[in-house]
Amino acid sequence: MSPLAWRFAVRELRGGVRGFRIFLACLALGVAAIAAAGSTAEAFRQGLAGQAREILGGDLAATLEQRRFTPMERAAISKMGQVSWAVSARAMAEAPSGERRLVELRGVSGDYPLAGKVELQGAKSLADALRSVGGVPGAVVEQALLDRLGLKLGDRILVGNTPMIARAVLVQEPDRLSRGFALGPRVLTRLQVVEEGGFLAPGLPFGETARIALPAGADTAPAAKQLTKALKGAEARVRQRDEAAPGLRRLIEQLEYFLGFIGLASLVAGGLGVHGAVSAFLEQRKPVIAVLKALGAEGPLVRNLYLIQIGALALLGVAIGLAIGAAAPLVLGALVAKDLPIPALFGIYPLPLLKAGAFGLLSAAAFALGPLARARLTSPATLFRHDLPTRFAWGIEIVGAGLAACALAALAVATAPTPLAAAIMIAGVVVAFAILWALGLGGAWLAGRARIGARGSLRIALASLAGPRSAARTAAPAIGLGVALLAAVVLIQSSLLRQVAEVAPRTAPALVFTEIPGDRVTAFDAALTKAFGVPLTVDNYLRAPFATGRISQINGKAVVASQIARSERWAYDNDISLSAIGAEPPAAGIVEGHWWPSNYAGPPLLAMEAEVAKAGGLKLGDSVTLSVLGRDIEAKVAVLRKVDFGGFGASFPLVLDPAALEGANLRHVAIAKASKAQEAAATRALGVDFAEVNVISVREQLEAATELFGRLALAIRGAAGVAALAGLLVLAGAIAAGAQSRMREAAILKVLGASRGQILSVYVLEYGAVGVVAGAAGVALGCAAAWPVVTKVFQAHWSVDWTGIAALVGGAALLAALGGLAASLQALSRRPAPALRSE
Known part of the structure; x- marks a missing residue:
């Protein structure tokens, strides 16, 4: 870059950052979210590392x-x-x-x-x-x-x-x-x-x-x-x-990535604010650009002049975000360090800050370089006519923006704990952003068609929506992306919370009994019947023998755990629970095969969980060697079944016929549905004759899980709100960018006889419509993202929190309408004559 470009850039920067407040806020918000997530996770990692010896003992x-x-x-x-x-x-x-x-x-x-x-x-x-x-x-x-x-x-x-x-x-x-x-x-x-x-x-x-x-x-x-x-x-x-705590480390990594991903989505959503701020700034600098070009300045000089300014401001925005992100964990540590269940060493860690800074600079480059191409390639005559082209022209700036966007995605994937999941999430954000952009363009096009039959304030509002500075083109994608993230979090939270608080208590047992002596099961059933005060039936009580064993061979060949899918490896490299059941149990979940008769006495038969069998390449008729109670049992796979491990049924991954374990004095386990009063009575009664029987209250575990999940989900929902805030910043930027032209429009309407109420209604209708469209589209995309997570990843029942959905759409519409109201009040703050005379 030439010294002249630096000289002009420094001179213009002396005027301050007016017009770039939204630019700085959008960058700072996303960078702060990513930096805070990374710094907090690093504090936990350092805390675990520093106390690893104490944690392991x-x-x-x-x-x-x-x-x-x-x-x-x-x-x-x-x-x-x-x-x-x-x-x-x-x-x-x-x-x-x-x-x-x-x-x-x-x-x-x-x-x-x-x-x-x-x-x-x-x-x-x-x-x-x-x-x-x-x-x-x-x-x-x-x-x-x-x-x-x-x-x-x-x-x-x-x-x-x-x-x-x-x-x-x-x-x-x-x-x-x-x-x-x-x-x-x-x-x-x-x-x-x-x-x-x-x-x-x-x-x-x-x-x-x-x-x-x-x-x-x-x-x-x-x-x-x-x-x-x-x-x-x-x-x-x-x-x-x-x-010492590998599970905690994985949890910290996953939580860091999820919260960092929300910050990255905020940067992407705020990218429109960056783009809009740069475009508005160049719009204001048209006379300067025109003079420079008329005096012989070439395109590269113009580009470099404003690239230096935008780069300096991007560095400022990133620095503000890094300062906030670095301070946030320190504040968190000061407030709740004593209440944290995990040791944390809060401090300032360079690596998370460097990563957040890289994300911020790449985002700024991806969204700010495009407008510079328009300024560089526009002739002086066009600039003096105040007619900057709306189409991008291919050049080094567009190539740079594309490379920055690719580097942004690559950095997100490379720093994620699971690159494939990161790539899927990045692709999802890109697709969602493209859909929302297309919906914004489509909404502007439909508004242009719909205004033909409209009258009064509605016609003017539709005309504004169809115009070149329509908020549907600029703010709708960012608002929609923020609402989509919030909707996904709300829907995942509501579905899982309902699973834990409502569905599981209905389908899961209230009590689990373990260590029931095998030679006293009849007496145990009688004691439980007396405590419950009602007969025990298959609808409220199931009992079965219990043992543990290991799958040692498949079709005569030793099991190689590394060749088993990681998700199902637990069934092949550890002892797992099994039972010996005669007649087909209720809700057996048979997928393939037929259960053996209750009096079966032939070669050992095995009922196997379908996913476990699939991971081992097993099918009906194959042989499995089980190491049980110190001896090997070779059994033929007779049944493949889908097991609901949290439901009320025989939830054993492996079930043998009773003859296979004949002679073994197995302890039993039992599950029961019971009210709180029955639970208390049974727990007390069993202490007399069955003190060795463990009584596990599933209800208490579910209540504790509900409380814990509610706290975690509240924190994640608050983090997702950062993306929605980025959308609101973009809306504010769109309003600020078009403030001058809106003042002229309002002045013309007032001269033509429009009342203040009519002008106010025009702006509220315009921006309210943007909020409704963006909110509805964001909710739809949030549903599309949340459904596979709930049903496939967590394997829970899908449910929709209609109250939360209505609140999100209504909130988006309300906030957008309030933005329109603010824009209209600003436009009406000046009298018509000065507004029309101003340039």
């Missing part, structure tokens, strides 16, 4: 399910460093009043924790809280258990058949995040107490974890390989400290 952890480590395995683990041992099980806790509740019971060795600190209320230390007094061991419990059972510290509780004294409230365990979801409040006691209480008997669901503190300076990666080799064949899960 050591440098390494090895976990076994359904059995304990052998003496040889213990010796190999102990050689690696200091070791803390812990066992976990589920049991029913009972208060002296008879109230009972399922708890997550943990027994820990004396050197727990190796890293971090257990936070307690009511005791000086963990050792002091867990000591035995009068032969009764101590325990620390969560406040939720005390509240549910009506207890206070110092009271005695019965966990299974083991008495304990609640001596302290468990506030926080350093390794809680690494252990995942819990079905009930946590109870922590000494390892010996759990061992002697019978919670670790063969066949019961329990696990044991060894946490290892390596010697100072030891590298975890070689140590993890050594530990894996030492436990070869033990089916143990070995983790390093940087793998």
Whole structure:
């Protein structure tokens, strides 16, 4: 660029940023959203990384399910460093009043924790809280258990058949995040107490974890390989400290991308504001451009002159957005850091800011270079006639805009945790934007045709909609895109919230009973019938044997988990639940095949979940080898079925005929539909003769999920509102860009006899129509985007929140109409004579 272009650009920039406020706001809004999402996610990642050792409970952890480590395995683990041992099980806790509740019971060795600190209320230390007094061991419990059972510290509780004294409230365990979801409040006691209480008997669901503190300076990666080799064949899960919470890391990445995507969509929606602001600015500079060209300035000089100014202002807008985005997590940390369930290290991180800045600059280039091409290629005579062409002319500017748009999409895909999903979302935004643009053009065309038969204010409003500065061409796409994002979020939220709060309680069981003794099932059914006060039928009660097994071979060949689709790999690389059922159960969901007779006694037959079978390439008649209870069973696939894992039915991925497991004394599981009163009565009654049976309240889990989902959805809906705000900024920009011409139009109408009320109605009708069209189109596109997410990704029932939809369309129309009202008041603020004389 020549020094002359820089000199002229700096001179014009001295006049300030008037006319570029919308430009700056659109850029700053999108960049701030992307920067805030990235910075917040990085704060959580750094928090997890900084406390990885505390979260895991050591440098390494090895976990076994359904059995304990052998003496040889213990010796190999102990050689690696200091070791803390812990066992976990589920049991029913009972208060002296008879109230009972399922708890997550943990027994820990004396050197727990190796890293971090257990936070307690009511005791000086963990050792002091867990000591035995009068032969009764101590325990620390969560406040939720005390509240549910009506207890206070110092009271005695019965966990299974083991008495304990609640001596302290468990506030926080350093390794809680690494252990995942819990079905009930946590109870922590000494390892010996759990061992002697019978919670670790063969066949019961329990696990044991060894946490290892390596010697100072030891590298975890070689140590993890050594530990894996030492436990070869033990089916143990070995983790390093940087793998303490992989599920949380994935969740943070996905949430960062989703919120960042909303920011990117805001940038795209606000791109129209950028485009409009640059076009309006060049419209105002027509006399300057005309003089420069008349004096011999060439097109490149004109382009560079304004490119420098727009580039400088783009940098300013991006800087404002980065400042807001960097500050937002710091404010969040100051307000809610103590209430966050995940450790976070709030600060200013360069990488998320650099990424947000790149998004902002590419967006500015993609939308601002086009108008520069029109200015460069327009002759001085045309400029003096105030007639800038509306069509783009091919040139280096258009090529640059296209390259910037492609780079914007490529950056979004490259930085996403799932590139394919990112590409689909980017393509969806592009298609939606194109549809909304086409609808805007179509709306302007229809308005031009409809004005022929209209009269009065409506005719003038339709004529304005059909004109070259119509808001239908400029603001409608941006408003529609913002409404589409909000609609998609609202519809996904309402469908999933309804699934959790309404559909699931109707279709899912209210209670799940586990660890029912196989030799006492008749007595259990009788006790439950008495507690419910109504007969047990297939409509309100189902019971079946329960076991776990692993698919080891398919058609005689060993299973290679890496060759199985990732979505179904869980069924092939872990033990999964199975049952042995005679007659066809209710709602069996058979897709192919026929269920065996209730008295079948031939070679083993298997009913398999259809998607699991498809992932393994299985069909009817194929053979599957299952490792169950220490022996291999080769069964023929006789039934393929669709299993509703959250519904009221036999929700086992694998079901064998009863003869296949004959002689095995299997424990049973049962599900029941019950009212809250029946649930309380059954929980209390089973404590007398079936204290070992775990009672899981599905209703409580659904209520907790509803509350959690409601909080998360509110935050995401607020983030989606950023895109809608970008649309409103574009509307404001369209109003500001056409302010001068609107004043002249209003002045002419007043001279011709139009009243203020008529002029006001013209503007309200024009912009209100834009809001209605953009809102309706945005809602339709939001429905199209939300439906596959709800039905295919979450596999939930589709439902439409008509109240929310009506609010979105009405809100878009109202806000657009208010924008029209503001435009009309601005146009009417000047008297006709000065407005008509002004140039």
